[in-house]
Amino acid sequence: RVFTSHSAMATSGSAPGDPDTLRILVATDNHLGVHEKDQVRKDDSFITFREIFEIAKREKVDAVFLGGDLFDINKPSRETMIRTMDILREYCFNDDPVALEVLSDQTVNFPGRGVVNYEDPNYNVGLPVFMIHGNHDDPAGGENLSAIDLLSTCALVNYFGKHVLEGGGAGNIKLKPILMQKGKTRLALYGLGYIRDARLHQMFSVKGNVEWARPESSDDAALTSWFNIMLIHQNRVSHTPKNAISERYLPSWLDLVVWGHEHECLVEPTEFGDFFVSQPGSSVVTSLIEGEAKQKKIMLLEVKSDPENPQDPPFWRSIPIPLETTRPFKYRHLQLMDVARLPVDEGGLGEGWSAPDPNADFGNDDAAPSARGAHGRRPPSSAHEGWVKDLLEKNVEEMIAEALAPYRAANDPPIPLIRLRVDYTGGVST
DSSP: OBOOSHHHHHTTOOOTTOTTEEEEEEEOOOOBTTTTTOTTTTTHHHHHHHHHHHHHHHTTOSEEEEOSOOBSSSSOOHHHHHHHHHHHHHHHBSSOOOOOEEOSOHHHHOTTTSSOGGGOTTOOBSSOEEEOOOSSSOOBTTTTBOHHHHHHHTTSOEEOOOOOOBSSTTOBEEEOOEEEEETTEEEEEEEEOOOOHHHHHHHHHSTTSEEEOOOOOOSSSOGGGEEEEEEEESOOSOSSTTSSOOGGGSOTTOSEEEEESOOSOEEEEEEETTEEEEEOOOSSOOSOOGGGGSOOEEEEEEEEOOSSOTTSOOEEEEEEEEOSSSOOEEEEEEEHHHHHTSOGGGTSSOTTOOOOOTTOOOOOTTSOGGGSOTTSOOOOOOTTHHHHHHHHHHHHHHHHHHHHGGGTTOSSOOOOEEEEEEEOTTTOOO
16 A cells, blocks of 8 residues: 555654654665766765765664665775765764664574674664665675675675575575564565576576565464565666566565666656566766666655554555755757758758768869778768757757756856767768
8 A cells, every 4th residue: 555645644643753654765776986087976976875874864764775786896996995884884873773673583684694783782773774785796706795795794784685596507596584673564675686687587487496485474463464675686678588587577465676776767666566666776877878867866665554454554655855966967869860951040951951962973083082982082061060060069058057057056066967969860971
């Protein structure tokens, strides 16, 4: 049962201090350390990562869920590791009480440490972070370790969802949830860290290779009373038939799937059969593609047991939160022939304009060979090249102005990212 508006759940008493409302901040693909060699952009990922935890602090959340690719590379630099640990220590180590209770076997959920970090008597953890790995920071080597294991060893995060593939062929895994409870609200958290897509696709295709453990039903906690959420980090967009994981492979009893790896922000949950899928996208621009030009957002998830029928499915809602510190990025696609055929008073070359024939013989046999085309002909006239140059400059200037519009009052506005993709097919000379 979903509440999609702020007011709907407010009527049930969902203030941050409500003892039965579980509040979780969800983000994916932080890519800490990306563009580390770029003197302009090297701090971008860390600035936004700090903003995420500022939001967690402001919203007084019970936990933070991270859906993979915390780091941009498998072996982060020492500078990246130290900056990451400093931010996590600043926001996660404090005397704030943690209202979450882990009911499942912690030695199974967290095989490295054997205990959730805020129950370790050697540390004061006031904001627990639960996370899986992605394809950029996946474990490797004989001991199957990653940079996230270092954070886990330091009690900065609770690392789960790392599965050792067993059996012959593609292998098999069993997903066992972290069972959490706050007041009367129960949540089962499933995690599947990145596995090579082709192999995981093969595993899902064979019945019994992927098993799912469910909470035990009892008189006090019916199976229907659990909110089932999953963190997954795999290809969602199918580039080839076996190089992506389809939502149809996931069990229908899930309530919400948080999908990492895809960088386009589609954070608002969309319905897929009996469950919903949220794709938060990356929190920093890593590549200049159209999908990354959208507003970057994270998600505040609220889950609350039904006060009148606590054994029924809990109420839940998601609240998208825009990130304000991401570097502005504008993307535009320009088809030169479409613009060229506009009327002159609208910036084109005229509705009847057509590109010169590149195969025409211009008859100047005395021209230097370097000025001739591949067949000894002089290249076609470039009379319209000044128009192309002016058009591209105009578009870039418009994009810069659009990117900086929210920063008009700022003393030191950020340098925006601009990509103008130009299609010059149809004979327009470049």
